[in-house]
Structure formats: structure tokens, C-alpha cells
Amino acid sequence: MLAWGVDVGGTDCKVGVVDxxxxxxxxxxxxxxxxxxxxxxxxxxxxxxxxxxxxxxxERLGMGVxxxxxxxxxVIVHAPxxxxxxxxxRDMVAGALDCPVVMDNDANAAAYGEAWVGAxxxxxxxxxxxxxxxxxxxxVEDGRVFHGARGLAVEIGHMVAVAGGRACSCGKRGCxxxxxxxxxxxxxxAEVGAGDGxxxxxxSLFERYAAGDERIVPWxxxxxxxxxxxxxxxxxLFDPDRIVFTGGLTRSWDLYRDRLLAGxxxxxxxxxxxxxxxxxxxxxxxxxxxxxAGLALKRAAAGKRREARGGERVSGSSR
Amino acid sequence: MLAWGVDVGGTDCKVGVVDxxxxxxxxxxxxxxxxxxxxxxxxxxxxxxxxxxxxxxxERLGMGVxxxxxxxxxVIVHAPxxxxxxxxxRDMVAGALDCPVVMDNDANAAAYGEAWVGAxxxxxxxxxxxxxxxxxxxxVEDGRVFHGARGLAVEIGHMVAVAGGRACSCGKRGCxxxxxxxxxxxxxxAEVGAGDGxxxxxxSLFERYAAGDERIVPWxxxxxxxxxxxxxxxxxLFDPDRIVFTGGLTRSWDLYRDRLLAGxxxxxxxxxxxxxxxxxxxxxxxxxxxxxAGLALKRAAAGKRREARGGERVSGSSR
Numbered sequence: 261m262l263a264w265g266v267d268v269g270g271t272d273c274k275v276g277v278v279d280x281x282x283x284x285x286x287x288x289x290x291x292x293x294x295x296x297x298x299x300x301x302x303x304x305x306x307x308x309x310x311x312x313x314x315x316x317x318x319e320r321l322g323m324g325v326x327x328x329x330x331x332x333x334x335v336i337v338h339a340p341x342x343x344x345x346x347x348x349x350r351d352m353v354a355g356a357l358d359c360p361v362v363m364d365n366d367a368n369a370a371a372y373g374e375a376w377v378g379a380x381x382x383x384x385x386x387x388x389x390x391x392x393x394x395x396x397x398x399x400v401e402d403g404r405v406f407h408g409a410r411g412l413a414v415e416i417g418h419m420v421a422v423a424g425g426r427a428c429s430c431g432k433r434g435c436x437x438x439x440x441x442x443x444x445x446x447x448x449x450a451e452v453g454a455g456d457g458x459x460x461x462x463x464s465l466f467e468r469y470a471a472g473d474e475r476i477v478p479w480x481x482x483x484x485x486x487x488x489x490x491x492x493x494x495x496x497l498f499d500p501d502r503i504v505f506t507g508g509l510t511r512s513w514d515l516y517r518d519r520l521l522a523g524x525x526x527x528x529x530x531x532x533x534x535x536x537x538x539x540x541x542x543x544x545x546x547x548x549x550x551x552x553a554g555l556a557l558k559r560a561a562a563g564k565r566r567e568a569r570g571g572e573r574v575s576g577s578s579r
Numbered sequence: 580m581l582a583w584g585v586d587v588g589g590t591d592c593k594v595g596v597v598d599x600x601x602x603x604x605x606x607x608x609x610x611x612x613x614x615x616x617x618x619x620x621x622x623x624x625x626x627x628x629x630x631x632x633x634x635x636x637x638e639r640l641g642m643g644v645x646x647x648x649x650x651x652x653x654v655i656v657h658a659p660x661x662x663x664x665x666x667x668x669r670d671m672v673a674g675a676l677d678c679p680v681v682m683d684n685d686a687n688a689a690a691y692g693e694a695w696v697g698a699x700x701x702x703x704x705x706x707x708x709x710x711x712x713x714x715x716x717x718x719v720e721d722g723r724v725f726h727g728a729r730g731l732a733v734e735i736g737h738m739v740a741v742a743g744g745r746a747c748s749c750g751k752r753g754c755x756x757x758x759x760x761x762x763x764x765x766x767x768x769a770e771v772g773a774g775d776g777x778x779x780x781x782x783s784l785f786e787r788y789a790a791g792d793e794r795i796v797p798w799x800x801x802x803x804x805x806x807x808x809x810x811x812x813x814x815x816l817f818d819p820d821r822i823v824f825t826g827g828l829t830r831s832w833d834l835y836r837d838r839l840l841a842g843x844x845x846x847x848x849x850x851x852x853x854x855x856x857x858x859x860x861x862x863x864x865x866x867x868x869x870x871x872a873g874l875a876l877k878r879a880a881a882g883k884r885r886e887a888r889g890g891e892r893v894s895g896s897s898r
Binding site: 328383384385397401406407408409410411412413414415416418419420423430431432435485489492493494496497498499500501526527529530531534535536569 | 703720728738804811812819845848888
């Protein structure tokens with residue numbers, strides 16, 4: 261069985277075809293259009309092109325998108341990075357491709373992918389932490405994504421770590437994301453005159469931190485400590501047996517890992533670090549498409565099991 | 580169907596018989612013996628006495644016990660309040676009563692009880708916070724207790740809220756439980772010469788706080804803020820639609836509620852408080868026995884469904 265996996269990002273959109281073992285059989289991508297209807301057309305076009313490339317008929321699609329979402333209605337409530345509000349993307353894509361669509365938060369899709377065939381394989385409870393423009397999180401327990409009541413669960417980036425601290429895009433002060441995220445790091449670098457005006461964060465910033473640059477060390481060290489605190493809170497509350505980091509900022513992982521792990525170790529305390537360890541993504545930028553397709557394949561399999569049981573019951577009662 | 584529910588506390592042990600609607604049909608209690616084998620004898624004796632009182636045959640038991648536990652092996656790894664280490668209580672009780680036993684953490688059992696027939700009824704995701712000698716937590720999602728990989732999930736009391744803060748019994752510093760728990764409050768009161776030497780915390784302490792006593796307000800106010808922070812972290816990570824507080828310290832809820840809710844409101848942020856609200860236990864001291872019995876009844880029902888399906892399959896294949 262095959263499924264399309266779609267990862268709708270603030271900049272790029274990735275599309276792939278994934279098989280039941282989690283292997284990516286074909287993939288492509290394009291710049292995410294500003295307009296949702298144009299995005300749907302491009303997604304559908306890319307999906308059909310991959311289908312043709314493989315010469316296979318594909319009948320299900322999974323999609324990871326930035327939130328917050330209304331999972332039940334399949335609506336993107338508000339995606340600041342896309343400038344989208346109240347977009348019923350699930351049904352739009354389902355209509356364009358005439359197939360069932362499973363939609364989830366992008367961090368949840370990536371977490372499901374890593375738990376299924378990536379760095380979280382074999383973990384009972386995986387905590388995935390995404391370090392990109394913002395800070396996100398996803399928890400997968402025994403193959404189930406933990407969504408929370410409103411689909412807002414595991415917002416590691418929006419725990420208030422510093423009372424009255426830095427202003428966060430969410431309206432609160434002192435959130436984890438206001439310290440250690442690409443956006444916050446470039447902002448803090450600019451504040452001390454050490455920025456290069458680029459909203460992306462370059463490895464050079466972490467290199468200067470590691471070299472002891474005194475314009476960088478105080479605030480970047482603190483930002484790492486705040487991230488450690490937030491991840492430790494999630495560790496104490498979810499009790500994962502593995503923690504996996506992913507996202508653009510992990511490209512400089514080697515330069516801040518030691519301080520992050522020391523902070524985590526201290527705050528996780530006597531129960532200790534997760535028995536399965538703390539590490540980096542294995543699927544990298546493909547985690548989203550693999551996980552989204554995996555969620556669609558899982559839904560299809562569950563439907564078949566239900567059908568099989570229903571069929572048994574019906575044939576039983578007719579005898 | 581009936582089940583025994585047992586709530587093993589540091590001081591008292593409660594035993595009840597609960598029916599499939601969550602009603603307590605009979606109950607009793609006794610002081611928890613120091614010795615685990617004596618405790619098992621007393622539990623079994625109390626269970627048999629209730630069975631006789633009701634004239635019913637009971638064949639399943641659920642038990643909430645202080646942790647940390649090894650859930651798979653049914654072992655109390657270490658219960659400081661009981662002074663017990665590595666006690667295989669589940670099998671000991673199962674042997675004494677010759678029936679299957681479900682054992683869970685006491686906060687989880689209480690959370691299951693409130694979610695089933697108490698203040699968390701109807702919530703998709705319930706977060707229960709226990710404010711007693713220590714601070715504990717439990718999450719129930721769609722009728723399932725969230726355990727984490729090692730059964731250590733939702734230790735709200737052991738998030739480090741204050742870096743380098745007060746020493747906690749767990750060995751870390753600055754844990755939520757080192758500020759707002761009966762133990763920590765009585766310790767802090769003693770430190771400012773405002774204690775009465777009683778390890779229990781009396782309402783009078785909160786009354787003096789509410790009256791503006793300057794020996795109490797600074798540290799107790801801070802303790803409430805730390806608790807608010809910890810609960811808000813859990814709110815941001817689990818996205819519950821209802822938060823319920825229980826435990827001895829909720830007897831003075833009216834005297835610290837306003838400050839606690841204000842702190843929670845601020846730290847939960849734009850997503851806002853849980854849509855189902857924040858409130859107090861409905862089952863009170865019975866939540867443990869009701870929840871534990873509920874877990875045993877649920878296990879029994881799942882077993883029957885499996886059996887029914889297995890039966891179908893077997894009869895199908897023999898035709």
C-alpha cells in the first residue's frame with residue numbers, strides 16, 4: 261500500500277509517496293504559494309505527477325501543516341508563517357484529489373514519522389522537539405499521537421520559562437520560543453549588535469558562542485538553559501523513553517549540545533534521562549512527509565480492520 | 580458487575596466496593612500497617628468483609644498506590660511515605676484474594692475516577708492535580724490513563740520551577756513540590772517562626788495569608804505562583820479541556836484560589852484556560868477507590884470484548 265505524504269511549510273512544500281515500510285518511493289517540492297487555493301492546486305499537481313512517475317494508483321493522503329488547527333473540522337485556524345486563517349485545507353485537498361485526507365500538526369506528523377521508522381523507532385513514548393523558526397513538540401505513545409483536547413498539545417515553545425521575560429509572538433512573555441528559536445536568536449543577536457540582518461541563524465553565531473565571544477555567550481548560554489528547562493519539563497510530565505531533536509537549528513547541535521544536555525540532566529533529576537537516550541532526527545527534512553503518509557496508512561489499516569470485523573458480524577447475523 | 584477499589588495511602592488505607600456506574604456500594608478503612616505483608620492481610624480481610632456485607636461475589640480488584648511503581652511487574656519500587664521498597668504488591672494481593680488485580684499510581688487512579696464519574700466527566704483530556712503531602716498529577720485521555728514509558732508521567736511536583744531553589748526530597752532543587760505541598764508549606768512556616776510544629780498544614784496558615792500577615796505573604800504568595808507555573812506548564816503541554824484539583828490542601832482553596840487562577844491565566848496565554856474550566860474534585864477522598872475499581876472493571880470489560888472477538892474468529896475458521 262502507498263500513500264502521499266505532504267509537508268506544508270512556511271517556505272517550501274514537500275510531497276512524497278511512501279510505502280508501508282516507511283520508504284520514500286518518490287518525492288518533489290515547490291515554494292509554498294501565498295494563496296491557499298493555489299497551494300491546493302500545486303499539491304494536487306505534484307501528487308498526480310508522482311503517481312504517474314511510479315505508475316501506481318494512490319488513494320490516500322496524509323498532510324502535516326503548521327497550526328493551530330481544528331483537527332475535527334480539518335481547518336488551519338491560523339498559520340502566522342503562511343498568513344492563512346480559517347482555511348479548510350483537509351477538505352480542499354480531499355476534493356482536489358478525490359481521496360481521503362488525514363491532516364495533523366507538522367510537529368506531530370514529524371514525531372509520528374520518527375517514531376515509526378526514524379530515530380524514535382522502538383520507543384514506547386517518543387518526545388520530538390523541533391528547533392526551527394519556532395520551537396515545537398510532538399509526543400507519540402505506542403503509535404498514537406497525543407493531541408490534547410483541542411489539538412494544541414506539546415507546545416514546548418510556549419511554556420513560560422522566565423516570568424516577565426522576553427516578549428513572544430504569542431502575546432505572552434518569557435516563553436521558551438522567545439529565547440531559543442531561529443527568530444529569537446537572530447533578534448537577540450541584533451540587540452547586541454552581533455546580528456547580520458539575516459532572519460535565519462547561521463552556524464557562525466554558534467561558532468562564536470563556542471569560541472567564547474563575550475557579546476554572544478551571556479544571552480545565548482541563557483537561551484540554551486531556557487530550552488533545557490522547557491524540554492526537561494516535558495520530560496518530567498510525559499516520561500518519554502526517547503527524546504529526539506530536529507529542525508534547522510540542529511545543524512549546529514555539536515556546538516550547544518553539551519550545555520543543553522547538562523541542563524536537561526540536572527532538571528530531569530533522579531529518574532534520569534530517558535532510557536532510550538537523547539539524540540537527533542534520522543529522517544531529517546523527510547520526517548514530515550514520512551509521518552504524514554504513515555498517519556494516512558494507519559488510518560486506512562484501521563478502517564480495514566473495522567470493516568473486517570463489521571463484515572464478520574453482518575455475515576454472522578445473517579446466518 | 581462489581582469490583583473492589585483499594586486506595587493505599589501513607590496514613591490510611593481505604594477499601595470499597597464499586598459498581599459499573601461508579602457508585603460506592605460499601606466501604607471501610609484502616610491504618611496502613613508498616614509491614615507490607617500485614618497490609619496485604621488487612622486489605623484481603625477488609626475486602627472479604629465487604630463482600631459478605633453485600634452478599635455478592637466479587638472477582639476483580641483495582642488498587643491505587645504511591646509510587647514510583649514498576650507497572651509491568653506490579654511492584655512498588657519505592658514509596659517513601661510508607662517506607663516500602665521493591666514490594667510486589669499486585670501479585671501479593673492477587674494471591675491473597677485469588678483474583679486479578681490492576682495496580683496504578685494513586686494520582687492516576689484518582690484521575691481515572693474523576694474522569695469516569697467525578698469532576699472530569701465528559702472531558703476528553705482531564706488533568707488532575709493532587710495537593711497533599713506532595714504534589715502529583717494524572718492525565719486521562721479518552722478514558723485512558725497517560726502513563727509515560729516508565730509509568731512516571733505527570734510528576735507536576737518535580738518540575739524544576741526555580742533554578743537553584745529550595746531543596747526537594749527528590750534530590751533536585753527548586754521543584755514545585757518544594758514550595759507548595761503540605762510538607763514544604765509547614766517547613767517554610769517554621770523557617771519564619773510562624774509554624775506550629777505540626778507537619779499538617781492548617782487552614783489558619785492560609786487565613787493569615789489571606790489577612791495579609793507579613794510573615795506569611797511573601798513566601799506563601801511565591802509558593803502559589805510556583806504552583807501556578809507548574810500547572811500552566813502541564814496545561815500547555817497536555818492541552819486538557821478540564822483541570823481538577825484535589826487533596827488535603829484544597830480544603831483552603833477559597834483562600835488561595837484567586838492568586839492561583841490569575842497566575843494560571845497569565846501563563847496559559849492566548850489558547851486560554853481549558854474550555855471545560857478549572858475546578859475542584861467531586862469524589863473527594865473516594866476518588867482513589869472509585870478510580871481503582873473503575874480501572875479493574877475496564878480491564879475486565881476489555882477482556883470480555885477480546886474473548887467475544889476471539890470466539891467469533893475461532894467459530895468462523897471452523898466452519
